[in-house]
Every structure is written in structure tokens, then in C-alpha cells.
Amino acid sequence: MKLYAMPGTIAVASAIALKEAGINFDLQIVDFTKGEQTGGAYSKVNAKGRVPALETPDGILTETGAILEYIAAVIPQASLTPDSMFETAKMREVMNYLASTMHVAHAHKLRGSRWATQQNSFDDMRSKVPETMGDCCTYLESHATFAPYVMGQNYSLADPWLYAICCWLEGDDVDVTKFPKIQAFMAAMNERPAVQAVKDLGLIP
Ligand SMILES: N[C@@H](CCC(=O)N[C@@H](CS)C(=O)NCC(=O)O)C(=O)O
Numbered sequence: 340m341k342l343y344a345m346p347g348t349i350a351v352a353s354a355i356a357l358k359e360a361g362i363n364f365d366l367q368i369v370d371f372t373k374g375e376q377t378g379g380a381y382s383k384v385n386a387k388g389r390v391p392a393l394e395t396p397d398g399i400l401t402e403t404g405a406i407l408e409y410i411a412a413v414i415p416q417a418s419l420t421p422d423s424m425f426e427t428a429k430m431r432e433v434m435n436y437l438a439s440t441m442h443v444a445h446a447h448k449l450r451g452s453r454w455a456t457q458q459n460s461f462d463d464m465r466s467k468v469p470e471t472m473g474d475c476c477t478y479l480e481s482h483a484t485f486a487p488y489v490m491g492q493n494y495s496l497a498d499p500w501l502y503a504i505c506c507w508l509e510g511d512d513v514d515v516t517k518f519p520k521i522q523a524f525m526a527a528m529n530e531r532p533a534v535q536a537v538k539d540l541g542l543i544p
Contacts, residue, residue, distance in 0.1 A: 340364040341394040343384055345371050347544045349442060350391035351506065353406045354542050355499035358533035360414035364393075366540055404434055407496040419496050430490055433483060433497040436475075437504055444471035445507050469512040476508070476518045485520035487527035494531075502528045506543060 342357060342364050344350030348371075357364050369375045369390050377388040385392040385401045393400045393409070400406050411419035421427050446453065448468045451461035479501070483489045489497040505525055508515050515522055528534050537543055 340396075341367055343367045343369050343381070343390055343392040343394075344542060345369050345376070345390050346542045347506065348390050349403050349500075349503050351503040351537060351542050352403050352499040353391040353393060353410070354537045354540065355502065355531075355533050356407050356410045356419065356496065358536045359419060359494070359499070359531075360410050360417040362410065362414065366542075402438075403500060404431075404438055407434070407500065411496055419494070421490055421493060421495055426490060430495045430497050433479075433489055434500055436478075437497070437500050441472070441475040441504055444468065444475055445504065445511060447471070448511060472508060472511045472513045473517075476513060476515075476521055480518045480520050483520075485524050487520075487524050489524070498524075498528060499533075502534065 340357070340362060342350065342354055344354060344366060345368060354366070369381055375381055376385075376390060382388065384394070384399055387401060389401070391401070391403060391406060393406045395409065400409055407419075411417065421430055445468065447464040449465075451464045455461060455464065479489075483501075484491040486492055488494050489501055502525065505515075505521060508521075515525075534543070
């Protein structure tokens with residue numbers, strides 16, 4: 340398989356999950372500083388101009404949620420989803436929140452042009468990011484299990500996704516010391532060989 344990624348992005352989640360599942364993959368950096376995500380050869384990989392994208396034996400997958408679920412399904416012995424249907428749905432509840440709310444809140448810092456055209460609109464959106472990302476942390480701190488993982492003692496697909504997003508918190512001016520469970524979660528994640536392997540690849544700045 341081949342993972343298309345840029346360091347420090349949500350593609351980190353897919354890289355960690357691939358490592359957790361023991362899947363060997365080639366890494367193709369899509370260099371945002373050169374605008375490689377839009378136009379050019381990459382538009383044939385992901386016409387949305389985003390990372391991650393995963394080239395699989397069956398074709399190309401985009402969207403973190405789809406990629407993570409695919410990894411869990413092809414290597415079931417990695418146990419990346421909970422045993423019960425309800426717990427699996429609860430895991431997806433968190434994953435959907437990360438995709439639709441927390442990642443979007445973060446994108447208001449640098450990607451305001453997706454939603455507006457005026458500089459003062461961009462400035463306004465950007466200035467609210469510490470508050471909106473902090474609100475997301477407050478919600479997760481009190482509603483996720485964090486023992487130490489999102490779903491409790493068992494690691495799941497929600498973990499690499501939340502980890503990738505929480506790597507942005509400091510840069511988003513969120514005071515992480517207010518969220519001891521999230522801090523403990525990040526510490527537990529940093530202990531995992533899969534996270535170390537992704538750091539060794541240079542994907543986690
Ligand atoms: N819904 C997508 C979002 C992917 C996404 O927005 N990726 C960002 C990096 S974190 C990106 O590629 N941005 C490039 C750009 O906006 O030009 C997913 O979860 O995979």
C-alpha cells in the first residue's frame with residue numbers, strides 16, 4: 340500500500356493505524372509548501388486536494404474514517420474496533436465528532452478561505468480557534484472514557500485520530516494543562532511503538 344501524507348496533518352492518524360496493524364506501506368509526501376495537494380499529479384489520487392489518501396490493492400481510498408475502517412477490516416487480528424456493536428457505534432460517534440467538528444474548528448485557523456473571502460473574516464475565524472478547540476477538549480475530557488484510551492482500556496480507531504488532532508492543540512493556543520485526561524491519553528499514545536514508528540518517519544513534527 341502507499342500512503343499519501345504531509346507531516347503534521349490528519350494523515351498521521353492513518354500512518355499510526357497502518358503501523359498498529361503491522362501493514363507495510365510506502366510513504367509519499369504531498370508537499371503542501373509546494374502546493375502539491377492541489378492540481379498536478381495528485382489530483383488523480385484525490386480530487387479533493389487533501390491528505391490522507393491510501394492506495395490499496397483494490398483502489399484508492401480517501402477520508403480518514405474510511406481509511407481507518409479499511410485498515411481495521413483487512414487486519415481484524417489487530418483488534419482496532421471494539422467487540423460489541425454498541426461500543427463500535429460509540430467509537431464511531433467520537434470519530435464523527437473529530438471529523439465534522441474538531442478538525443473543522445482547527446481548519447478555521449489557516450483555511451478560512453474555504454468559508455469566506457474577506458481578510459477580517461479570516462482574522463475573526465482564526466481568533467476563535469483557541470476557544471472552539473478548547474470547547475472540543477472540554478467536551479471530550481468529560482464525555483470520553485480515557486482509561487487511558489478514548490474507549491477505555493482497549494485501543495481503537497478513535498485513538499490515532501484523536502492523537503493526530505491533539506498534536507495541533509499547542510499551536511492552536513489551547514492550554515492543555517486544563518485537560519489532564521487528554522494529557523494522560525497523549526502520554527499513553529506516545530509510549531506506543533506505532534506512534535514512535537510514525538515519528539521516525541518524520542510525520543509527527
Ligand atoms: N475529511 C478529511 C479531511 C482531510 C483534510 O482536510 N486534510 C488536510 C490536512 S489536515 C489537507 O489535506 N489540507 C490541504 C488543503 O487544505 O489544502 C479527512 O478526515 O481525511
